[in-house]
Amino acid sequence: MSTVIPRSDFARDILHVYAVITWVSAGIALVVFAALFWILVRFRDTPGAPLPVQTRGHTLLEIAWTVAPALVLLVIAIPTIQVIFRTQAAPVPQALEVTVLGRQWWWEFRYPTLGISTANELHLPAGRPVVLKLEGPDVIHSFWVPQLGGKRDVVPGRLNQLTFTASTPGEYWGQCAEFCGVSHANMGMRVVVDAPDAFERWVAAQRATAAEPSGLAAEGKALYARSACVGCHTIRGVSAGVLGPDLTTFGSRTTLGAGLRPNTVENVAAWLRNPPALKPGVKMPPLGLTDGEARAVATYLLSLR
Numbered sequence: 026m027s028t029v030i031p032r033s034d035f036a037r038d039i040l041h042v043y044a045v046i047t048w049v050s051a052g053i054a055l056v057v058f059a060a061l062f063w064i065l066v067r068f069r070d071t072p073g074a075p076l077p078v079q080t081r082g083h084t085l086l087e088i089a090w091t092v093a094p095a096l097v098l099l100v101i102a103i104p105t106i107q108v109i110f111r112t113q114a115a116p117v118p119q120a121l122e123v124t125v126l127g128r129q130w131w132w133e134f135r136y137p138t139l140g141i142s143t144a145n146e147l148h149l150p151a152g153r154p155v156v157l158k159l160e161g162p163d164v165i166h167s168f169w170v171p172q173l174g175g176k177r178d179v180v181p182g183r184l185n186q187l188t189f190t191a192s193t194p195g196e197y198w199g200q201c202a203e204f205c206g207v208s209h210a211n212m213g214m215r216v217v218v219d220a221p222d223a224f225e226r227w228v229a230a231q232r233a234t235a236a237e238p239s240g241l242a243a244e245g246k247a248l249y250a251r252s253a254c255v256g257c258h259t260i261r262g263v264s265a266g267v268l269g270p271d272l273t274t275f276g277s278r279t280t281l282g283a284g285l286r287p288n289t290v291e292n293v294a295a296w297l298r299n300p301p302a303l304k305p306g307v308k309m310p311p312l313g314l315t316d317g318e319a320r321a322v323a324t325y326l327l328s329l330r
């Protein structure tokens with residue numbers, strides 16, 4: 026996560042303001058330290074030296090140190106205000122809309138125009154403007170993917186928007202940036218920026234119906250379908266719970282538990298046996314599965330891609 030390697034127009038705008046402020050501050054620091062050094066040497070105490078000339082009231086100095094800071098603030102204010110307005114602008118009509126819901130402690134991403142929904146890993150097409158509509162169903166969270174744009178709060182009862190165009194395909198890490206409870210630090214996310222054709226393929230894969238599993242995965246599916254899982258999770262065609270993340274294409278995600286661990290059979294099985302052991306405060310309770318059952322369900326979930 027880095028704010029100085031921007032990969033969107035929004036992040037570049039912010040880096041521009043940051044650079045202006047940094048260079049102005051560096052210039053001021055240089056002048057202040059040079060003057061300080063010169064004064065320390067020039068007016069150092071030497072035995073027998075006379076008292077230097079004492080100045081009281083100096084109109085030119087008074088004007089200078091009033092005008093100079095005002096000019097510094099003006100130089101910083103102009104690009105800052107420009108960027109504030111640019112980053113608050115209404116989205117262009119062809120922008121891809123994504124609803125972002127910050128939940129304790131994971132992210133839900135819905136694409137209303139594409140009819141798909143995912144969690145914790147947001148896919149976006151490179152080169153196309155996107156508008157993220159931030160909604161908070163529980164407490165205040167803050168959406169922050171440093172390389173793609175500014176931090177913006179997700180507030181219950183308020184619709185915030187974040188508009189940007191990602192420039193470069195790649196995987197960018199993000200993090201909830203507003204303390205939201207015991208697992209706030211475990212509320213990470215990934216944004217995968219795809220080339221336009223790769224994004225189309227990803228959308229098609231999200232919409233596709235999963236093939237009927239076989240072997241251990243089939244056992245896992247049967248276990249899943251008769252467990253408490255179905256009350257909270259959606260797997261299209263299998264269950265329709267809405268409290269937890271949609272698992273329809275769970276196996277296509279690279280991480281588990283909002284960026285917590287790599288999405289492997291071992292980690293998913295460990296999660297299924299005891300979620301709070303991996304993520305304190307998580308709302309998913311231990312399901313009382315044996316090691317073998319947890320492995321079967323994990324194998325099934327990872328086959329959904």
Ligand code: CUA
Nearest residue numbers: 166201203205
């Ligand atoms: Cu969500 Cu911090």
